[in-house]
Amino acid sequence: MRAMNLKSKLELLKGVYIFAEVNEKHLEDILSHCHERRYPKGEIIVSENEKGDSMFLILEGEVKVSLVSEDGKEIILSTLIKGDFFGEMSLLDGEPRSANVIALSDVDLLELSREDFLVEIVSNRHIASAILKVLSKRLREANDRILGLMSKDVFDRLAEYFQKEAKLKGRELIDGSVVFERLPQSEIAAIVGSSRETVTRAMKEMVDRGMIITSGKQIILKKNFQKRLIERHKEKYG
Numbered sequence: 001m002r003a004m005n006l007k008s009k010l011e012l013l014k015g016v017y018i019f020a021e022v023n024e025k026h027l028e029d030i031l032s033h034c035h036e037r038r039y040p041k042g043e044i045i046v047s048e049n050e051k052g053d054s055m056f057l058i059l060e061g062e063v064k065v066s067l068v069s070e071d072g073k074e075i076i077l078s079t080l081i082k083g084d085f086f087g088e089m090s091l092l093d094g095e096p097r098s099a100n101v102i103a104l105s106d107v108d109l110l111e112l113s114r115e116d117f118l119v120e121i122v123s124n125r126h127i128a129s130a131i132l133k134v135l136s137k138r139l140r141e142a143n144d145r146i147l148g149l150m151s152k153d154v155f156d157r158l159a160e161y162f163q164k165e166a167k168l169k170g171r172e173l174i175d176g177s178v179v180f181e182r183l184p185q186s187e188i189a190a191i192v193g194s195s196r197e198t199v200t201r202a203m204k205e206m207v208d209r210g211m212i213i214t215s216g217k218q219i220i221l222k223k224n225f226q227k228r229l230i231e232r233h234k235e236k237y238g
């Protein structure tokens, strides 16, 4: 990982959601217990079923949390970005890692050992309550995904995913549309629970309906995206 001075590390730590309410003195203390790690794109950071002795905070980059089904298909449970954390579940319940965590880009992380996690983090009221909030949010998202998988077609799931990505990572253009960088189609398929071919078809339909423009790794979500989505729904389901 590139050498960083204490000040810039502190700035990065302040951007981690669970530390929002923590004073600088305590952040410095936490920092002194963390180890900096850099993983290149594609590297496995955490493997399912392994023993877990530490948790990670994302300072830069993006990771995917995934499982592999019995027939070898990858299922992406979530993607996490700068300011998020992972690896806390094994520390909290003592069970093996619940999923794989793999770098989607080069990532800079801070690693915190089990002991320091329990002493520095869980014992702090503000951090513990922030962690509970994040875990509740993840459960809500998982519930939404189960509902989506059972009740929505791939097109609607893809539309929902694009809207979420645009909100999270997008930049608004003058005409009100939003541009964001997309993941490879195979990764998108693993996120929306479909095949690459079906995702390609759904994306083509979105282009034909004037909902998106694709350009290399970028997707532009047009301003009328939601309106067109409702129109399609009426057309299909009355």
Ligand code: CMP
Pocket (backbone or CB within 6 Å): 046, 052, 065, 077, 078, 085, 086, 087, 088, 089, 090, 091, 096, 097, 098, 099, 100, 101, 138, 142
């Ligand atoms: P742990 O089980 O220690 O290792 C894998 C990590 O992936 C886990 O801790 C969580 O931090 C993260 N994780 C597992 N399931 C989800 C999920 N559904 N959404 C977001 N993150 C998850």
